[in-house]
Amino acid sequence: MLRILYLVPSLADPAVARRVAMLRLGGAEVEIAGFRRADAPPDSLPAGTVVELDVTHDGRMLQRLFATLTAVFRARGWARSFARPDVIIARNLEMLGIANRLLGFWPQPPALVYECLDIHRLMLRQDNLGRSMRLVEQRLSRSAALLLTSSPAFLENYFAQHGSPPPYLIENKVFAPEGLDIGENPALRGDIASIRIGWFGALRCHKSLTALDAASRALEGRIEVTLRGRPALTEFEDFAATTEAAPHLRYAGPYRYPHDLAAIYSDVHFVWAIDFFEEGQNSRWLLPNRIYEGCLNGAIPIALAGTETAAFIERLGIGLVIPDIETETLKAFFSALTPERLLALAQAVRAQDPVSFRCEKTECDALVDRLADLAPASLEKAA
Structure with missing residues (x-):
């Protein structure tokens, strides 16, 4: 051995x-x-x-x-x-x-x-x-x-x-024991009353936090954002105060890997797979855990153009690639998002071979x- x-x-x-x-x-x-x-x-x-x-x-x-x-x-x-x-x-x-x-x-x-x-x-x-x-x-x-x-x-x-x-x-x-449940996008169950974005895992990008707060405010609750995982407190001015003051953001604490993955990702329509930590370098090159966790459990990935994450989901023909995270960019997409488009995006993720995301x-x-x-x-x- x-x-x-x-x-x-x-x-x-x-x-x-x-x-x-x-x-x-x-x-x-x-x-x-x-x-x-x-x-x-x-x-x-x-x-x-x-x-x-x-x-x-x-x-x-x-x-x-x-x-x-x-x-x-x-x-x-x-x-x-x-x-x-x-x-x-x-x-x-x-x-x-x-x-x-x-x-x-x-x-x-x-x-x-x-x-x-x-x-x-x-x-x-x-x-x-x-x-x-x-x-x-x-x-x-x-x-x-x-x-x-x-x-x-x-x-x-x-x-x-x-x-x-x-x-x-x-x-x-995702490394998980055999038989572990796999989640599904809530859109496949007809749950589209409000659009939910999940930002899970290593929370270390203050730009993402600011952008998600601003976009959810601008859309007046059309989107809700859930944060789960361990925040790198050194990267935020005051993580707790920011999330508590944000009307459409909710920090729900850490989660158990892999046991909670199906539950937490099945509760959101999109997974936020954008990270400006070490901007333009490491963040542009990495393939984060959340892209695999989210896609395996049905969440639609959102990636930034020009990154390896964007290239990954484009090769698979899934998800959303956006040019930037400006409030107007996010507002324009989610304002125009129809139930039919949301369902089509969710179905494209579900059609993928789980082997692409599971070890x-x-x-x-x-x-x-x-x-x-x-x-x-x-x-x-x-x-």
Whole structure:
């Protein structure tokens, strides 16, 4: 059995639990080391040994850097908690630095995999800081045998320019146990009295919040907006005050993944798949979780023209691509939206193959097989 050590920046990140479950379903044994964010207790992770390295704080880069350096210096101590892995997966750049430190602890080094699912704005700066960050990434990734990333646009617009290990694309599809219910658009049930938009997941875009508030006010309740998930409070002036004061916006708290997906998406007609966080760069290139969650459960995606998300739904022939999020643009579309048009949009999403949005066991098997290919000698020895 392939043994994987997974190094993660946030033990509370639901995406970490999903990746671990995916690796285990593919037949791997997984252990974890990582940091805990101060504002979020760790999820119950489906893994063997889990080692908490330190507590970090969202938005405090210097504190996170210090915590990372401390973890590097103390690595020989905490690494004793783990048997020698066949593969180390480092989820983002800071964990890649820690992983490089670990490689020399065993006579036969494990294979190293770099997992990069977002391109941080620091990496894209054109000043000395940005160039230095890219040089650090290039140096650390020389030891890596594989790059895991989630969008072809990351490869085209970043890694192809700056170099990387051989890439392996894993989309942010919904990972859910067999038999989990799939939702449907309320328009298919004749529920069209008011149009509802869902903005779910990582809430970190203040422009989206402002735009949805303004458009819903301008339309005088013709559209209602529900927010679910974890807001990045450092990105908003006052998230709670804004949502409480907005007459047609409602923040309904976090949700359980994947158990609540069918219910929350079945209650909205559209999924807001627009994000200006790190505008023009990462936000233009990513394929967010919500595009897969929403489409799997029948929600009609709304994407911004020129983004990878827009290209994704255009290839499938579904959803709405808008040129901007100005109030007049949104008002014009929703004012002209007829019940017939809404129903046609919902039917187009329902007609899609769920495999486009849901991770199947075959994908888990393929990923673990690819990882196993990186360390064939150690696996043969173990066998």
